[in-house]
Amino acid sequence: MRKLLREQFGAEVDLQFFTSGKGRIYVYRDSECPIKGKAGIYFGKMEKDGLRLSIEGSFIVGRVAKKSVLEIDQEKAMRWLAGEDIEANVEGFWILKWGQYFLGCGKGDGRVLRNYVPKDRRIRLD
Numbered sequence: 001m002r003k004l005l006r007e008q009f010g011a012e013v014d015l016q017f018f019t020s021g022k023g024r025i026y027v028y029r030d031s032e033c034p035i036k037g038k039a040g041i042y043f044g045k046m047e048k049d050g051l052r053l054s055i056e057g058s059f060i061v062g063r064v065a066k067k068s069v070l071e072i073d074q075e076k077a078m079r080w081l082a083g084e085d086i087e088a089n090v091e092g093f094w095i096l097k098w099g100q101y102f103l104g105c106g107k108g109d110g111r112v113l114r115n116y117v118p119k120d121r122r123i124r125l126d
Contacts (some may be wrong), residue, residue: 008068009066019090022045024042027043042054081123105119
């Protein structure tokens with residue numbers, strides 16, 4: 001996992017990883033005692049073409065990432081938090097950042113960055 005984080009995001013983190021049977025990855029510190037299946041914070045999911053970070057995973061990695069971080073403006077940030085895909089000329093998994101906030105991880109195809117914000121965590125734009 002550490003090698004993948006270095007390759008994909010240029011990031012080094014001092015955490016322990018636990019992978020569930022469904023490919024979900026959780027993180028915890030050495031001093032914590034993991035309980036099988038319920039350990040730590042949901043960090044992300046292994047996809048066939050890379051690691052897709054959760055919102056929390058994006059915050060943990062984004063602070064130390066040296067690549068694959070896309071800074072966006074407020075208008076795009078609000079659309080992202082509402083669950084919309086946004087236009088971006090990037091490919092692969094990228095962390096989104098607005099100001100000091102990390103908003104999650106999306107997957108780009110060179111035109112659009114696909115949104116993975118869970119429905120229950122989206123904001124409403126009225």
